[in-house]
Amino acid sequence: MNDWKARLGMVYSTNPDFEYTTAEEEQATTLPPQQQNLRVWLDRKQRGGKTVTLVKGFVGTDEDLSELGRMLKSRCGVGGSAKDGEIIIQGDHRDRVVELLTQAGYKCKKAGN
Numbered sequence: 001m002n003d004w005k006a007r008l009g010m011v012y013s014t015n016p017d018f019e020y021t022t023a024e025e026e027q028a029t030t031l032p033p034q035q036q037n038l039r040v041w042l043d044r045k046q047r048g049g050k051t052v053t054l055v056k057g058f059v060g061t062d063e064d065l066s067e068l069g070r071m072l073k074s075r076c077g078v079g080g081s082a083k084d085g086e087i088i089i090q091g092d093h094r095d096r097v098v099e100l101l102t103q104a105g106y107k108c109k110k111a112g113n
Helices: 062-076 094-103
Strands: 037-043 052-056 080-083 086-090 107-110
Touching: 037 094, 052 062, 052 094, 062 080, 062 086, 062 094, 094 107
Parallel strands: 037 107
Antiparallel strands: 037 052, 052 086, 080 086
């Protein structure tokens, strides 16, 4: 990868053996379900008065987060999304989500209201 845009701001080197490398972001590894500490919230702020169930505290890759969100949405029979480290489930499904997460082996608690 010898892209000139990645080297913007690079100081010129006279060393003929110099190898320019860009700092690549490390991909977050997903913790096993037993080590996850999830919180299940009820939220209606900035959602036009609509109630949603939020699952916060997931540590892992975006693919694993979306897979967990897909499982929760299908088991609850509602829509939602999974982004920015949290899962949004439409409606008040806190009890069902906590039950599903504990069945899947996750540590989770109902938090707030």
